[in-house]
Amino acid sequence: MSGEALRALSETALALAAAVFVTSLLLLLLGYDPVSSLAVMFTYGLGNVEYVAAVAAPLVLSALAFLIPLRAGLFNIGGEGQAYLGALSFLYFSQQFGALGLLAGGLMGALLGGTLGALRAFLGVNEVIASIMTNWTLYYVTLFLVSRHLTHPEFPHRSIDVGFFLGSWTSFLLALALALLALVLLYNTLLGYEIRVLGSSRRAAAYAGIDVRRVTVLSMSIGGLFGGTAGALKVMYVGHLDTTMSALFGVGFLGIGVALIGKSHPIGAVLSAAFLASMIIGGHWVELRLGTPPELTDVIVGVMVLVLSAPYALKLLQRGGRLG
Amino acid sequence: MVPLVSMKGITKVYADGTVALRGVTFELAEGEVHALLGENGAGKTTLMRILYGELRPTAGEIFVRGQSVAFRSPQEAMRRGIAMVHQNFSLVPSFTVADNLYLAVTSVKPMRRGEVEGRARELGARLGIEVPLEARVEQLSAGMKQRAEILKSLLLDAKIIILDEPTSLLTPLEARALLGLIKELKAQQVSFVYVTHKLREVKEVADRVTVLRKGANVGTFQVSEVSEAEMAKLMVGAEVERVRRSRSGAPGEVLLEVEDLAARDDMGVERLKGVTLSVRRGEVVGIAGVQGSGQKELAEILAGLRRPERGKVRLGGVDVTGRSPREMRRAGVLYSPESREEGLALEMSLVENSVLARQGEHASGVTMNWKSAEERARQIVERFRVVFTDLWERARNLSGGNQQRLMVGRELESEGLLLIAHEPTQGLDVVSAEKVRGEILRFRERGAVLLISSDLDEVLELSDRIVVLFEGRVVGELKGGESDLERLAKLMGGAL
Ligand SMILES: Nc1ncnc2c1ncn2[C@@H]1O[C@H](COP(=O)(O)OP(=O)(O)O)[C@@H](O)[C@H]1O
Numbered sequence: 113m114s115g116e117a118l119r120a121l122s123e124t125a126l127a128l129a130a131a132v133f134v135t136s137l138l139l140l141l142l143g144y145d146p147v148s149s150l151a152v153m154f155t156y157g158l159g160n161v162e163y164v165a166a167v168a169a170p171l172v173l174s175a176l177a178f179l180i181p182l183r184a185g186l187f188n189i190g191g192e193g194q195a196y197l198g199a200l201s202f203l204y205f206s207q208q209f210g211a212l213g214l215l216a217g218g219l220m221g222a223l224l225g226g227t228l229g230a231l232r233a234f235l236g237v238n239e240v241i242a243s244i245m246t247n248w249t250l251y252y253v254t255l256f257l258v259s260r261h262l263t264h265p266e267f268p269h270r271s272i273d274v275g276f277f278l279g280s281w282t283s284f285l286l287a288l289a290l291a292l293l294a295l296v297l298l299y300n301t302l303l304g305y306e307i308r309v310l311g312s313s314r315r316a317a318a319y320a321g322i323d324v325r326r327v328t329v330l331s332m333s334i335g336g337l338f339g340g341t342a343g344a345l346k347v348m349y350v351g352h353l354d355t356t357m358s359a360l361f362g363v364g365f366l367g368i369g370v371a372l373i374g375k376s377h378p379i380g381a382v383l384s385a386a387f388l389a390s391m392i393i394g395g396h397w398v399e400l401r402l403g404t405p406p407e408l409t410d411v412i413v414g415v416m417v418l419v420l421s422a423p424y425a426l427k428l429l430q431r432g433g434r435l436g
Numbered sequence: 437m438v439p440l441v442s443m444k445g446i447t448k449v450y451a452d453g454t455v456a457l458r459g460v461t462f463e464l465a466e467g468e469v470h471a472l473l474g475e476n477g478a479g480k481t482t483l484m485r486i487l488y489g490e491l492r493p494t495a496g497e498i499f500v501r502g503q504s505v506a507f508r509s510p511q512e513a514m515r516r517g518i519a520m521v522h523q524n525f526s527l528v529p530s531f532t533v534a535d536n537l538y539l540a541v542t543s544v545k546p547m548r549r550g551e552v553e554g555r556a557r558e559l560g561a562r563l564g565i566e567v568p569l570e571a572r573v574e575q576l577s578a579g580m581k582q583r584a585e586i587l588k589s590l591l592l593d594a595k596i597i598i599l600d601e602p603t604s605l606l607t608p609l610e611a612r613a614l615l616g617l618i619k620e621l622k623a624q625q626v627s628f629v630y631v632t633h634k635l636r637e638v639k640e641v642a643d644r645v646t647v648l649r650k651g652a653n654v655g656t657f658q659v660s661e662v663s664e665a666e667m668a669k670l671m672v673g674a675e676v677e678r679v680r681r682s683r684s685g686a687p688g689e690v691l692l693e694v695e696d697l698a699a700r701d702d703m704g705v706e707r708l709k710g711v712t713l714s715v716r717r718g719e720v721v722g723i724a725g726v727q728g729s730g731q732k733e734l735a736e737i738l739a740g741l742r743r744p745e746r747g748k749v750r751l752g753g754v755d756v757t758g759r760s761p762r763e764m765r766r767a768g769v770l771y772s773p774e775s776r777e778e779g780l781a782l783e784m785s786l787v788e789n790s791v792l793a794r795q796g797e798h799a800s801g802v803t804m805n806w807k808s809a810e811e812r813a814r815q816i817v818e819r820f821r822v823v824f825t826d827l828w829e830r831a832r833n834l835s836g837g838n839q840q841r842l843m844v845g846r847e848l849e850s851e852g853l854l855l856i857a858h859e860p861t862q863g864l865d866v867v868s869a870e871k872v873r874g875e876i877l878r879f880r881e882r883g884a885v886l887l888i889s890s891d892l893d894e895v896l897e898l899s900d901r902i903v904v905l906f907e908g909r910v911v912g913e914l915k916g917g918e919s920d921l922e923r924l925a926k927l928m929g930g931a932l
């Protein structure tokens with residue numbers, strides 16, 4: 113193993129220890145027994161690997177949605193909105209076209225990502241601000257459609273059922289295949305090279321004759337493609353959307369954490385998505401076994417994401433967001 | 437007498453396994469200017485960052501006035517009167533000079549802002565250090581920034597000032613002023629460590645010199661007792677061959693024509709105000725001028741990176757005005773920019789940087805052909821002796837000189853007609869600089885060279901003709917080789 117990989121691994125191990133420490137403290141403060149809670153969290157999550165695969169699949173994709181633009185020096189906070197749009201499109205198109213609904217979800221996400229990219233490239237609109245605005249707009253659009261147009265005939269609080277379904281393992285393999293595709297894109301194609309040069313330095317990209325606008329739009333579109341597919345996979349797994357949005361909310365945001373924990377590498381994203389998925393599932397078991405409220409699980413997972421991604425995120429900030 | 441600073445058996449192994457120093461001993465006496473001389477990567481900066489508390493030695497001891505010290509931060513070093521001025525400075529660009537001084541001083545000891553400014557004014561006036569306290573740092577020239585850094589050190593009551601390659605960013609006039617200031621401060625009992633790879637500066641300013649080679653001290657001498665040739669030999673471990681320029685034959689047809697070119701810089705300041713010049717095949721044309729005379733904008737226009745407001749550029753008779761960087765390169769322009777941050781993607785590997793700006797040539801369809809890219813990288817690092825550990829390591833891990841060799845080497849290894857070389861030897865040691873100069877001269881056989889350099893000796897030595905720019909206009913043209921430095925410097929100052 114190379115020195116760099118070894119260092120990355122020991123860094124992650126340290127961060128994990130820190131995360132366990134912080135969450136234990138939190139549990140203690142709230143009056144829960146940290147040892148048994150964390151024991152349940154770490155072991156029960158891995159008890160059902162198929163379940164982990166199902167939860168991890170959309171996270172892999174929403175991480176890619178953040179990761180690809182990040183490699184071009186762009187912050188796609190819009191993965192959340194892209195996931196909503198992807199989920200809606202899948203819900204709608206899968207009724208008639210089945211599996212093609214997944215493609216529709218991805219393409220709609222790409223369209224949204226590409227639009228954000230074009231706003232940035234041609235009008236100088238900051239992609240972070242535009243992303244946040246579209247995220248919330250689409251949140252309410254989704255709520256509106258679920259309760260007014262795509263509503264289930266018998267249960268007004270939820271949408272119709274999806275028209276296509278893939279098993280957990282198939283979904284995960286699809287996500288894995290797309291992660292490998294992202295890997296090839298970044299490291300073996302001309303476009304990937306251009307994306308990484310742009311992420312390394314805008315001046316160097318101009319020097320190299322790279323069309324910065326084109327790469328901005330393309331990388332945001334590709335990010336959107338993954339974001340849209342993430343939403344599609346998520347709604348496919350749950351089977352429908354409801355007016356609490358609990359199935360969908362946070363998929364895009366969590367992807368940011370997954371990408372950072374995975375050190376903005378597609379394979380790292382797969383590993384960290386699987387890990388976080390097992391934490392989320394383990395968290396549900398903690399609720400069942402120890403009677404903790406579900407919000408506590410969210411908090412613990414949130415703290416884990418923060419602490420685990422902190423070393424890399426800080427390094428990134430120090431470098432002014434420059435990546436190779 | 438106890439030396440002011442004594443470093444004994446300093447060894448430094450970086451986290452990635454690089455052994456930068458191997459048991460170095462270094463002494464600084466009270467009131468002396470001690471030059472630390474060595475090639476790029478010899479370990480000069482590492483040794484001084486250890487003294488300044490920025491790095492911890494892997495082994496070895498440090499004594500200040502005979503007392504053993506182990507600094508854990510620069511603040512601790514500053515409390516002992518040690519200050520360091522980094523090669524690229526460490527001022528906050530968006531703050532004013534006064535803000536920066538206040539920030540630095542109060543990180544070591546509490547002081548009111550008014551008092552900081554008062555003392556800065558008083559010190560500046562007494563020592564003749566002119567720095568506009570209210571100006572924002574980003575608006576200052578490199579020379580001004582350096583004076584601000586030195587003033588900062590003095591406000592911290594530094595008795596030992598470490599200057600790391602202090603003239604590398606300065607114009608010749610600013611460099612001269614700096615050497616004057618050092619002598620002035622020396623008279624006030626300030627001691628200096630003067631880090632450099634330039635032999636001439638050692639001779640000019642230092643009392644003693646310590647030569648580092650590959651992380652080891654290969655000798656400490658009184659400067660008066662050692663010749664430049666001896667120092668060069670110690671520094672590189674071999675005799676240095678000087679480039680002997682052969683007069684070029686009669687130049688060929690006109691290759692580049694620039695007509696009445698005008699352009700603004702990024703801030704909207706008019707930098708080129710109607711420049712006309714031509715370069716013939718087989719020529720090296722030097723562009724001389726103080727920083728900001730328009731040479732940077734000229735280079736950028738020729739590389740396709742800046743649009744002129746007016747004027748024409750013709751290459752081989754074809755109008756190429758306003759073409760993109762890609763088109764310019766296709767037309768035969770090779771460009772080695774002044775800044776490595778521009779000419780290299782520092783977060784990417786040597787291989788990836790070896791194909792920067794010609795990435796399309798190393799792709800088959802949409803996929804990159806890394807085999808051919810690696811091949812190219814290997815050619816460049818071999819021919820230009822780039823020192824590296826792995827072709828796939830990040831270019832940022834290379835020392836500045838190696839980055840420079842990689843960048844210039846990449847351009848010289850490429851097919852092209854016109855080479856624009858902006859500060860091609862900046863940060864290079866004597867041997868590498870001579871190597872690059874030799875290659876630039878050889879490039880005349882393939883086309884022509886436009887050489888922009890603040891190293892006037894270099895411009896005089898390599899150029900067939902020298903075009904002098906002053907405030908965006910051509911103020912004179914000299915023959916290379918036979919012209920003298922004096923006349924060139926006068927023209928650069930705008931005297932006709
Ligand atoms: N932060 C670092 N990590 C790893 N290696 C380094 C680092 N800084 C410098 N080096 C290596 O240590 C050696 C000495 O570098 P340096 O002290 O910068 O030399 P100099 O200042 O004489 O040019 C070089 O081989 C350089 O690549």
Ligand SMILES: [Mg+2]
Nearest residue numbers: 480481482600
């Ligand atoms: Mg150095």
